[in-house]
């Protein structure tokens with residue numbers, strides 16, 4: 001088994017500028033300039049830890065390329081692609097759409113390198129050159145819709161890769177699991193009526209986007225039943241997430257029987273994250289990853305491809321990333337979570353009744369996958 005790895009220094013050059021957290025700096029309005037919350041540090045440190053731990057030497061490095069216009073247009077409108085290019089050409093940069101998603105000078109090319117990196121990785125997996133893989137890309141993608149950049153996302157990398165897999169690689173049925181702490185609204189909207197793409201999002205209820213990702217959002221038309229949302233209460237930890245994986249993600253994958261599993265891999269459900277209020281530890285990500293790799297082995301020849309999304313604790317995201325990637329590659333390194341003792345009590349956070357109630361309600365949706373087709377069969 002081999003694991004592919006995509007990274008490029010340009011991913012760290014996507015310049016989100018200065019801000020107060022996520023508000024653009026505006027001294028006359030009293031908004032003090034500081035580093036933007038979506039800055040390179042967490043990802044830079046994650047890549048460095050992958051290198052220094054020795055894990056990089058065990059991975060198959062795959063060079064990214066820039067996604068072509070035709071590849072972007074499988075998902076995005078021409079107006080949106082042109083908007084990102086126009087903003088990127090401005091000397092001071094601009095915004096991808098919602099006012100909270102900076103586009104730095106040259107970010108158009110970097111965003112294409114992120115989407116194209118994931119395309120190259122999916123291609124290597126489809127050809128059997130590697131078993132699975134991870135793209136430590138930036139900017140992130142899962143909030144971007146067909147025609148709008150939002151939530152720090154410019155292009156929806158994972159959607160572009162999914163459409164490429166269908167169009168060029170003979171992988172028809174694609175499951176997208178999204179465990180970023182925020183709702184994968186962009187991915188959901190792109191595939192909402194498509195029964196060949198199952199999207200499952202585990203996220204903090206009502207966090208971002210504010211009114212998005214509820215259980216009732218279950219797909220439409222032919223895609224009815226192929227969108228699943230698990231809006232977890234704030235404070236959900238290791239036991240809660242594992243319950244959601246066991247009761248919803250794994251049975252949904254079994255029922256859907258994908259040719260490929262894609263993972264929108266945000267680490268912002270970690271207990272130290274400033275952008276969400278969940279309680280996962282590095283070991284939580286390791287355990288969840290093992291569940292997904294086991295499912296991929298059973299269902300689709302191990303084909304699991306992950307794309308980096310959110311994760312805003314510069315000091316803890318690297319250890320979550322390392323735990324995830326060790327598990328994906330089926331190995332361990334000499335580096336263990338140095339904060340394990342600190343997070344031990346969080347890790348012991350039990351499944352609370354109000355969390356179980358949400359998960360059990362969402363689990364009812366699993367039986368709707370394929371229900372239309374089964375009903376329609378002669």
Ligand SMILES: [Zn+2]
Nearest residue numbers: 180181182310
């Ligand atoms: Zn997020």
